Amino acid sequence: SQQGEEDPQALSIQEGENATMNCSYKTSINNLQWYRQNSGRGLVHLILIRSNEREKHSGRLRVTLDTSKKSSSLLITASRAADTASYFCATDSFSGGYNKLIFGAGTRLAVHP
């Protein structure tokens, strides 16, 4: 079963608007990561937030983490058409003696000029 689940499944906004995507997870984590996938391409790492951090910034990206609610959000400010992509959260899952990276189903973001 998937550890992280994103919400909403799809988001459509105009250029210049902010986009917020949410991720909920089921079990305790050490860190949480966000990835981006352009259509037909592989995933690209955006940001990693540790379980003892509450907020992290990278350029126009802002990620928050609330471990008490087992949730994270990704905010993209002043969105651009080039931000159109799918965004995934990924969390660690420990089983079989090893940590693994487990992804959610993703949020499809469409930014219209």
Next chain:
Amino acid sequence: NAGVTQTPKFRVLKTGQSMTLLCAQDMNHEYMYWYRQDPGMGLRLIHYSVGEGTTAKGEVPDGYNVSRLKKQNFLLGLESAAPSQTSVYFCASSYFSPPNTEAFFGQGTRLTVV
């Protein structure tokens, strides 16, 4: 900077045929992973490796086998392809154990089983 390279990029198989997908990374990463991506399902972990000579099962390992004979290569095999294995396959690698480091992804292999 090659990063993670997957071969082939596209493939069409007939039911029952076998094939091997190759993943190569040039970053000296210890950890390597194979995921499959299906519409609405996100990425699901098939198998992974924590170092040369090691392999372990992920979420959906049935119908697949893997080998990591060399540190830089991680092979995914389908012994007898089924239409349910039609998917986009992604290989990824990371230097440390997740979640302590980012994973680098290949460009994907689109496999169709007819």
